[in-house]
Each structure stands twice: as structure tokens, then as C-alpha cells.
Amino acid sequence: MAKFAIGVDLGGTNLRIAAVHSSGKVLEKITLGTEVARRDRVIDEMCIAIRDLAARHKAAGALAGMGIGVPGIIDMESGMLRASPNLPGWHDYPVRNEIERRLGTPVILENDGNAAALGEKWLGAASAVEDMCMITMGTGIGGGIVLQGRIWHGMTGMAAELGHVTVEPEGVLCGCGSHGCVEQYASASAIKRMAMEAIASGKAPELARAMSEDPEFSAKAVYQLALQGDEAARQIFRRAGKSLGMLVADLINIFNLPIYVIGGGVASAWDAFAPAMLEEVRLRSYIYKATAPAENARETEDGNIVGEEAPAGPRTIITQAMLGSDAGLIGAARLPMMAHG
Amino acid sequence: MAKFAIGVDLGGTNLRIAAVHSSGKVLEKITLGTEVARRDRVIDEMCIAIRDLAARHKAAGALAGMGIGVPGIIDMESGMLRASPNLPGWHDYPVRNEIERRLGTPVILENDGNAAALGEKWLGAASAVEDMCMITMGTGIGGGIVLQGRIWHGMTGMAAELGHVTVEPEGVLCGCGSHGCVEQYASASAIKRMAMEAIASGKAPELARAMSEDPEFSAKAVYQLALQGDEAARQIFRRAGKSLGMLVADLINIFNLPIYVIGGGVASAWDAFAPAMLEEVRLRSYIYKATAPAENARETEDGNIVGEEAPAGPRTIITQAMLGSDAGLIGAARLPMMAHG
Numbered sequence: 001m002a003k004f005a006i007g008v009d010l011g012g013t014n015l016r017i018a019a020v021h022s023s024g025k026v027l028e029k030i031t032l033g034t035e036v037a038r039r040d041r042v043i044d045e046m047c048i049a050i051r052d053l054a055a056r057h058k059a060a061g062a063l064a065g066m067g068i069g070v071p072g073i074i075d076m077e078s079g080m081l082r083a084s085p086n087l088p089g090w091h092d093y094p095v096r097n098e099i100e101r102r103l104g105t106p107v108i109l110e111n112d113g114n115a116a117a118l119g120e121k122w123l124g125a126a127s128a129v130e131d132m133c134m135i136t137m138g139t140g141i142g143g144g145i146v147l148q149g150r151i152w153h154g155m156t157g158m159a160a161e162l163g164h165v166t167v168e169p170e171g172v173l174c175g176c177g178s179h180g181c182v183e184q185y186a187s188a189s190a191i192k193r194m195a196m197e198a199i200a201s202g203k204a205p206e207l208a209r210a211m212s213e214d215p216e217f218s219a220k221a222v223y224q225l226a227l228q229g230d231e232a233a234r235q236i237f238r239r240a241g242k243s244l245g246m247l248v249a250d251l252i253n254i255f256n257l258p259i260y261v262i263g264g265g266v267a268s269a270w271d272a273f274a275p276a277m278l279e280e281v282r283l284r285s286y287i288y289k290a291t292a293p294a295e296n297a298r299e300t301e302d303g304n305i306v307g308e309e310a311p312a313g314p315r316t317i318i319t320q321a322m323l324g325s326d327a328g329l330i331g332a333a334r335l336p337m338m339a340h341g
Numbered sequence: 342m343a344k345f346a347i348g349v350d351l352g353g354t355n356l357r358i359a360a361v362h363s364s365g366k367v368l369e370k371i372t373l374g375t376e377v378a379r380r381d382r383v384i385d386e387m388c389i390a391i392r393d394l395a396a397r398h399k400a401a402g403a404l405a406g407m408g409i410g411v412p413g414i415i416d417m418e419s420g421m422l423r424a425s426p427n428l429p430g431w432h433d434y435p436v437r438n439e440i441e442r443r444l445g446t447p448v449i450l451e452n453d454g455n456a457a458a459l460g461e462k463w464l465g466a467a468s469a470v471e472d473m474c475m476i477t478m479g480t481g482i483g484g485g486i487v488l489q490g491r492i493w494h495g496m497t498g499m500a501a502e503l504g505h506v507t508v509e510p511e512g513v514l515c516g517c518g519s520h521g522c523v524e525q526y527a528s529a530s531a532i533k534r535m536a537m538e539a540i541a542s543g544k545a546p547e548l549a550r551a552m553s554e555d556p557e558f559s560a561k562a563v564y565q566l567a568l569q570g571d572e573a574a575r576q577i578f579r580r581a582g583k584s585l586g587m588l589v590a591d592l593i594n595i596f597n598l599p600i601y602v603i604g605g606g607v608a609s610a611w612d613a614f615a616p617a618m619l620e621e622v623r624l625r626s627y628i629y630k631a632t633a634p635a636e637n638a639r640e641t642e643d644g645n646i647v648g649e650e651a652p653a654g655p656r657t658i659i660t661q662a663m664l665g666s667d668a669g670l671i672g673a674a675r676l677p678m679m680a681h682g
Contacts, residue, residue, distance in 0.1 A: 022410070082631075131496070147488065154597020155655050158628045161594045166587055166625055169509065178590075178625040246507055249519075250591060254486070256495025284507055284519040287499045290423075303347070314496050320394045 006050050007333025009112065012036060012086030012139070015046060018326075019053045020333035022064070024123045027057050039090055040054060047102040049165070052061070065336025066107040069115035069328045070095060070264040071142070076157030079109050085140060085175060108335040112136075112237040112328045113160055114151045116263055116321075117144025118338075120333030124322035132259045133251055134321070135244070137266035141183040144331075145255075150338075155294055163187070163190030181250045185243035186273070187264050191219035194236045203233035223269040234272065239274030245280025252285040258314060263321030270320050281318065291316040343402030347391050347428050348674025349409040350453065353377060353427030353480070356387060359667075359672035360394045363405070365464045368398050370670070380431055381439070388443040407679025410456035410669045411436060414485070417498030420450050426516060427480065449676040453477075454501060454671045456486025457604055459661075459679075460672030465663035466602045473600045474592055475662070476503055476585070478607035482524040485672075486596075491679075504528065508587040515559040526584035527614070529607050532560035535577045545573035559624045564610040575613065582614030586621025589659060593626040599655060604662030624660065632657040 004027060009016040011191035015034045019027040030049060032040055045066075054063050072084025081087065081094025096109045110118075117134035126132035126146070135143045135155050141163030145152040152159050163183035164176050171180025172193075184190050199211060206225050211217040225233035248260055262270070293315050321327055345368060350357040360368040371390060375383055387409075395404050413425025420437025421430065437450045451459075458475035467473035467487070476484045482504030486493040493500050504524035505517050512521025513534075525531050533628045537547035540552060547566050552558040566574035589601055603611070622629050634656045662668055 062415070147493075152488075155599045155627075155657070156597060156632060159595065160630070161597075161628060164594045164626070165591045166508070167510065169587065176627045177630075178627075195415035246510065250506045251595070253505045254500065254592070254595065255493070256497060256500035256502075258496045285505070286503060286517045286519075287497075289518075290499070291497060316496070 003064045003337065004057055004060040004062075005064040005333040005336045006053055006066040007115075007329045007331070007335075008046060008050070008066065009115070009329040009332060010034065010042070010046070010070045010087075011066060011112070015156055016329050016335060017046065017053060018059045019329060019331045021060055022337055024330075026326070026330070027060055028053060029326075032179065036087055037089060037091060039087075043095070043098045043102065044313045047099060051108060052105065059230035065105070066099075066103070066337065067115065067287070067332035067335030068095070068099065068109050068125070069112040070105055070109060071112045073158055073161075074109055074111055076109075076153060106137075106338060110151070110332060110335055111142070111144070111160075113142030113162075114153070115329075115331035115335070116142075116323075116327040117146050117160075117261070117331065118151055118334050119323050119329070120261045120263065120321050121146045121149070121331075122334045123330055125319050126259045129258045131255075131257050132261060133160075133255065133257055134164075134261045134263055134327075136264035137188070137244070137249065137262065138187055138264040139188050141187045141264075160246060162251075163189070165247050165250060168242045182243050182247045186240040186247075186266070187220040189248065191222050191266065192217070192237055194239060195219075195222045196237060198232045198236065204230075206230040206234050219269075220267060223272055226272045226335040228271070237269060237272035237325060238276040240266070241276030242280045244273065245277035246284060247287065249281045249284035252281065252288050256287055257316070259317045260320065260332035261319060261321050263323075263327055265325070267320055268324075274320075278318065288316050293317065344405045344678065345398055345403075346405040346674040346677045347394055347407040348456075348670045348672070349391065349407065350456070350670040350673060350675075351375065351383075351387070351409060351411045352427075352453070353412065354672060356383060357670050358387065358390045358394060359670045359674060360398045360401070361671060362401055363678055365671075367667070367671070368401055369394060370650055370667075377428055378430060380428075380434060384436070384439045384443065388440060391444065406446070406680065407440075407607040408456065408673035408676030409436070409440065409448055409450050410453040410673040411450060412453045414502075415450055415452055417450075417494060449501055450682060451492070451499070451673060451676055452483070452485070452489065452501075454483030454503075455485035455494070456670075456672035456676070457483075457664075457668040458487050458501075458602070458672065459492055459675050460668035460670070461602045461604065461662050461665050461670075462487045462490070463675045464671055465668060466660050467600045470599045472596075472598050473602060474501075474503075474596065474598055475602045475604055475668075476588065477605035477668075478528055478585070478603065479605040480529050482528045483605075488504070503588060503592075506588050506591060510583045523584050523588045527581040527588075527607070528627070529560040531562050532577055532581055532607065533558070535580060536560075536563045536574070539573045539577065545571075547571040548573050560607060560610075567610070567613045578610060578613035579617040582617030583621045585614065586618035587625060589618065590622045590625035590629065593629050593657060597628055598657070599659050600658045600660065602660060604664075604668055606666070608661055609665075615661075617657065630656050634658065 018029040143162035168180030172184040173183040359370040409457030414423040484503035513525040515522040
């Protein structure tokens with residue numbers, strides 16, 4: 001039977017809501033700002049938009065439900081947000097209860113990295129497999145693990161905190177209390193921090209000029225310079241790629257999955273960090289070496305992998321996400337469809 | 342219906358074979374030497390022993406089958422041993438075919454770390470849960486991951502190569518080609534190597550004396566000195582514990598499992614490495630901090646955890662294996678019981 005669902009991606013800056021058909025078609029998508037400081041109002045606006053969208057698309061089929069992707073650590077049992085760097089002040093806020101009270105119906109709350117993984121599994125880069133891992137490179141680093149088609153939550157719903165895997169034991173202090181988490185080297189904030197460090201060292205004149213000219217200097221500006229061949233900027237992305245490669249190699253050695261999908265805003269700088277990432281993965285995972293596509297392999301339009309040295313047998317794919325910033329939104333909408341079979 | 346199975350643990354030194362009842366009772370256990378250089382003869386002896394044991398215990402019930410735990414990377418589909426540091430010369434040897442040809446019946450081949458994990462899950466430290474991870478600290482470091490009661494094999498059966506997770510990016514060269522794998526810091530060979538390094542530095546007189554007196558100087562001798570309070574020996578085990586703690590913290594951040602079981606020969610030096618391991622896990626995993634048993638917690642005889650500051654909710658347990666060197670043998674015997682329901 002045709003059905004549709006509402007997906008929500010509650011970010012620190014934007015609140016995005018979509019009606020998605022069970023065929024995968026996005027029926028409508030709206031974006032609101034998130035006034036983080038006024039959480040009750042954010043929830044009010046979200047619920048009004050959910051109701052509007054649900055009413056407007058009822059001709060599309062039965063409403064399967066609502067899925068809400070939120071950044072941070074969720075207590076799956078109580079629906080409380082336990083910690084969320086991107087939603088300051090929402091700590092221990094009963095997000096699920098507040099939404100359900102307004103809508104008068106159950107909703108499914110999910111970590112945004114998990115929702116993005118499910119989105120890429122459903123309609124994106126991992127749609128051909130049942131087991132996959134997604135790494136999201138945004139302000140921080142998050143991720144999601146899908147095993148046998150379902151999100152792996154772990155004991156308390158905290159699984160896939162991939163940003164806090166150690167890549168530099170004596171490295172930069174992380175907000176989590178540890179040192180050298182991959183989030184400190186391969187996230188957008190890390191790229192900005194490394195650029196500031198390079199500028200402070202006096203060895204990055206182009207980065208210094210870009211920063212002085214741009215009040216909103218960010219990872220994106222560093223990427224622009226890397227594209228133009230600036231060595232300091234290129235070096236920062238190589239460092240990010242190397243750190244990410246250590247994480248991916250660890251994941252391959254632990255899981256031996258068919259596909260690892262790299263998403264989030266920073267992933268669009270793929271050409272700047274991917275070579276260093278793949279070099280590191282080849283160094284650190286003999287499982288990858290035994291199962292990697294040949295370096296000259298390419299995918300044909302009908303989905304076959306061709307290349308002179310393509311090895312026989314199953315291959316490990318490391319690839320860019322396909323759904324861009326919609327992965328979490330689409331994955332959130334997928335949640336109620338799965339819950340009801 | 343009562344049944345029993347034959348389990349085999351094929352190690353580089355010993356070949357151990359047991360008949361195990363479906364109730365968990367070990368009916369009989371025999372140990373033979375492994376003449377690694379004569380692989381056909383090893384397989385001959387194994388098969389004779391399997392037949393003898395099966396015949397001797399047929400009164401115990403129906404024979405569910407045979408499970409064989411082997412060290413190294415197995416190609417699950419072909420039953421070939423792809424690589425095995427502990428069985429030199431067995432590379433690309435069709436182990437499963439050779440056994441099945443002699444016995445005239447199918448057998449189940451499994452990586453020894455996976456078999457040990459299944460053993461601890463069935464009758465050992467993790468018998469109360471469905472999801473667990475085992476780390477085996479032997480000559481090398483291996484492991485197994487059990488999810489929803491079943492071994493997680495990954496795409497090509499190579500999952501849980503836990504010894505090759507990176508803990509020192511610029512560290513010691515590993516046989517796998519990478520640098521700073523945890524196996525280079527927390528295995529029996531690593532402990533011996535670190536002791537030799539300490540002796541060479543001239544700062545470990547007690548270790549130097551122990552080595553000169555003992556032609557079979559090994560990790561065990563280092564442990565004996567650590568027990569006697571020798572600072573150089575204690576420092577080596579702290580280093581091992583710290584490295585192991587990084588691995589365990591990564592696994593907690595990735596999986597959020599209820600229990601992590603530490604086994605293998607080195608695990609019996611628990612008191613020498615566990616404090617440093619737990620300190621590192623607390624530093625590197627806020628999931629652990631949020632779910633750890635209180636430091637003064639202890640388990641009562643009826644299985645409850647008590648302690649002044651024991652937090653509410655599910656807890657993450659890091660614990661020593663219970664089955665000792667029998668874990669792999671018992672897990673191997675469990676394989677055919679599970680395969681047949």
C-alpha cells in the first residue's frame with residue numbers, strides 16, 4: 001500500500017521537515033531557522049509544520065508516522081536528549097515527550113548520524129547492501145552503523161560515536177574529555193582550527209589573507225584555497241584525510257563491511273582529503289588491501305566495476321554520500337516506515 | 342533432544358579436541374602436539390581423534406557435528422586458510438576440504454578468536470547477554486564480536502581483526518604492514534619485546550637477570566617480576582594496559598555493547614594491566630563514563646551489582662574471560678549446535 005511519512009532534521013542552525021513517499025520520492029521539503037535558545041518555540045513550529053505537511057499530502061497514501069533526527073546523544077528509552085553540543089540548553093530536555101504531547105501521536109526520535117546512515121542505506125550510496133557504515137563530517141564528526149538493514153543502537157542507543165575514536169593518543173583535547181579524537185582533525189571545526197594554527201605560525205600567508213577578508217572564515221574558505229593550490233590549505237586537508245583514514249581503517253578491521261559512506265558538509269571537499277584518506281586505509285588495513293577495488297577501477301553506468309586489476313570476490317567500497325544534506329531528513333522519514341514493517 | 346558436538350582448537354603449538362554436550366558439559370578433552378611443518382599429518386591425527394571421541398560418547402546423544410577453530414584469516418566460502426602467522430606454511434591450504442574428505446561429513450571452520458567469543462558467550466563471562474565483544478591477548482591479539490547471539494563475520498569473514506586497530510599512529514611496525522597496531526603493545530610477544538627494549542636500555546636490571554637465567558624468557562617472566570614489584574616490569578604492563586584501553590574505548594564508542602571480555606594467556610596478568618586499561622577507557626569514552634559500574638561496585642553471588650555510587654540503568658562491563666584456554670574449544674563445539682538450530 002502507498003504510504004508516506006514525515007521526516008525532521010533538527011539542526012543547530014536549520015530545522016528541516018519533509019514529506020517523503022514510501023517510493024522514496026520527496027513530496028515536499030521546508031526549511032525553518034532553529035532559534036536554539038527558545039526550544040519550546042522550535043518544537044511548536046516543528047509540530048505545526050508537521051501537521052501542515054501531513055494534511056497537505058494525505059492524498060499520497062496512509063501516514064506511516066514521523067521520524068525526528070536530532071544531533072547529540074539520545075536516551076532511546078526516555079526520549080530525552082542527554083547531551084548535544086549543537087543544541088546548547090537542550091540537555092536533559094524531554095524532546096520526544098514535548099513533540100508527542102503537541103501532536104497527540106507517537107514519534108520516533110533518532111540520532112542525526114544514525115538517520116543519515118539510514119537515508120544513504122535506503123536511497124543513497126549504500127542502497128545495494130544490508131550492512132554499511134556512514135561517517136558524517138560536519139561541525140563535528142558523527143555517524144551511523146546499519147547492520148542487516150537496521151540501525152545498530154547498542155545497549156543505550158549511544159553506538160556509532162565515531163567522532164570520538166582516537167587517532168592521535170597525545171593529540172588535541174576534545175570536548176568529550178579525551179585527547180586526539182578524530183573529530184579534532186577531520187571535522188569542519190578542526191579544519192578551521194588547523195587553519196588558524198597555520199596562520200598563527202606565520203607560514204600560511206594566503207590563509208591569513210582569506211581570514212582577514214572574510215568575517216565568516218570557515219572550512220569552506222580553506223577548501224577554496226586548497227583548490228587554488230595553496231600548499232598550507234592542501235596540507236590541512238591531507239591531515240584531515242589521514243585522520244579520517246585511520247578511523248575508516250579501524251572500522252574495516254573491526255566490521256569488514258562492504259561499504260563505508262562519507263557524508264556531511266566537509267565530504268564535498270572529497271578531492272582534497274580522499275587521496276590521503278585512502279593512502280592511510282591501505283597502510284592500516286590488510287582487509288582493505290585484500291578486498292579493495294583496483295586503483296584504476298571505475299564504475300560503469302550499469303553498475304559494474306571495471307578495471308585492469310580489479311580483484312575477484314567481494315570488494316570494500318569507500319565512497320562519498322549521495323544524498324548530500326538530505327540524508328538525515330530522508331532517513332528520519334524512513335524510520336516510521338520501517339517500524340510498521 | 343540431548344546432543345553433543347566435537348570442538349577443535351588448532352593452535353600453533355597444541356591441537357586440542359573435545360566432546361561437549363549441549364548442556365555445556367565437557368565430556369572429554371584431549372591435547373595433541375601440532376607438528377606445524379607436517380600439515381597433512383596434523384589433519385590426519387585430528388580426524389582420527391575426532392572419530393574416536395565421537396564414537397566414545399555416542400551414548401550422550403545425537404552428534405550435532407564438528408567445529409574447528411583455526412588461527413588466522415579464513416575464507417569462509419572456500420574454507421581456505423588465507424593467512425596464519427601461527428601456522429606457517431598453511432597459507433592457502435584447503436583446511437576444510439582436507440578435513441571433510443577424511444571424515445566424509447561437513448565441518449564448520451571458524452577463526453579462533455570468533456570461536457573463543459562464542460564460547461564465552463555460551464558458557465563464560467558473557468552468558469547473560471546477546472551482544473558482546475571478546476579480545477584475546479595471546480602471542481598476537483585477536484577477537485570476536487557476537488551480535489544478537491551470532492558471530493559477526495563481515496563481508497568476507499575477516500571481521501574482528503581487533504589486533505590491528507591503531508593505537509600509536511607512528512608506532513612499531515606490525516607484521517600486517519601498518520604501524521602501531523595494538524598487537525604491538527598488548528600481546529605476549531609485545532610484552533617480551535618491550536622487556537628486551539628495557540633490558541637493552543640498561544634500565545631494567547631485574548629483567549636482564551631474569552632473561553639471562555631463563556632460556557625461555559617470556560611475557561610470563563615479566564609478569565612474575567611485576568608481581569614482585571619490579572618497576573620496569575610493572576611499567577611494561579601499564580603500557581600494555583593503556584594500549585588495550587584505547588582499543589576497548591574505541592570499541593565502546595563504536596558499538597555501545599553491554600560487555601567486553603578480555604581473554605587469552607596474557608589476560609591472566611589482569612591485575613598488572615587492568616588498572617591502566619580502565620583509566621584509559623574512562624579517559625577516552627564518555628559512553629563508558631555514562632554507563633560504567635561505580636569503581637567500588639562488586640557483583641554479589643546472585644549476580645546483582647552493588648556499590649555506593651552504582652548508577653542507574655544499563656552498565657558497560659569490562660571483564661576477564663571465564664573459560665581460560667578452553668573458550669575457543671568450547672566455542673568451536675558450539676558452532677554445529679547453533680547451525681542445526
